[in-house]
Amino acid sequence: MKERLDKYIASQTALSRKDASRAIRDKRVTVNGTVSRASDAKVNTDTDVIALDGQPLTYRRYVYYLMNKPAGVVSATEDKTERTVIDLLPPDLRRDGIFPAGRLDKDTTGLLILTDDGDYAHRMLSPKKHVNKTYIATLDREPDENISEAFRAGVTLSDGTVCQPGQAVCLGNNRVEVTIHEGKYHQVKRMFAALGFKVVSLERIRIGALTLDRELSPGDIRVLTGEEATLVFSEKS
Numbered sequence: 001m002k003e004r005l006d007k008y009i010a011s012q013t014a015l016s017r018k019d020a021s022r023a024i025r026d027k028r029v030t031v032n033g034t035v036s037r038a039s040d041a042k043v044n045t046d047t048d049v050i051a052l053d054g055q056p057l058t059y060r061r062y063v064y065y066l067m068n069k070p071a072g073v074v075s076a077t078e079d080k081t082e083r084t085v086i087d088l089l090p091p092d093l094r095r096d097g098i099f100p101a102g103r104l105d106k107d108t109t110g111l112l113i114l115t116d117d118g119d120y121a122h123r124m125l126s127p128k129k130h131v132n133k134t135y136i137a138t139l140d141r142e143p144d145e146n147i148s149e150a151f152r153a154g155v156t157l158s159d160g161t162v163c164q165p166g167q168a169v170c171l172g173n174n175r176v177e178v179t180i181h182e183g184k185y186h187q188v189k190r191m192f193a194a195l196g197f198k199v200v201s202l203e204r205i206r207i208g209a210l211t212l213d214r215e216l217s218p219g220d221i222r223v224l225t226g227e228e229a230t231l232v233f234s235e236k237s
Helices: 006-013 017-025 118-125 146-153 187-194 226-233
Strands: 002-004 030-033 042-044 050-052 064-069 107-117 134-141 167-174 175-180 199-207 222-223
Touching: 002 006, 006 017, 006 030, 006 042, 006 050, 064 226, 107 118, 118 226, 134 187, 146 167, 175 187, 187 199
Parallel strands: 107 199
Antiparallel strands: 002 042, 030 050, 064 107, 064 222, 134 175, 134 199, 167 175
């Protein structure tokens, strides 16, 4: 596939198009071993070897990252006052256009996918696709099994909104495993609030059949393989 050199550099690194053009003018970019100073030069993403500061760039059309989101960080690409999940990306994983696929509240932890693939994120988040998201909620008191029936029936929120049926399994110690496929604002917390409970902590542990990597410490990120990225569209095995 043919693409402008400055656009290619920006898509594969953390540089903006403007910074990529500056790097090209400053002779920091080579194409097949030859310095190129033309930002609008066309390169073949399949065959040409493009390097920045002597480091060859491996072409990836889209990237998919798995983060163990920590508390206290907002799920946004930028924020004037708060630290964002994008701020946690290490330099070698940064590139233009990455965003969190869906949002976890500032104090909600666990599985979060970051990508630059808009179609992928839309498929994952659309209620029509019925992609399950599973959480562990710790409540302010121990629930009984009636909560499972309430979730199966579809909880009505305080504003009258009726949530689609979900699943709730009591785990003991005030903990409940919740599975829903919608993504309403603060939905899990609002569902429990409608049933008379307060959520003390909330962690997402699974999307589809993709589970949180417990080897990742809070704030850690790793690249998802192509096979792993497709697990979000599969049922839990």
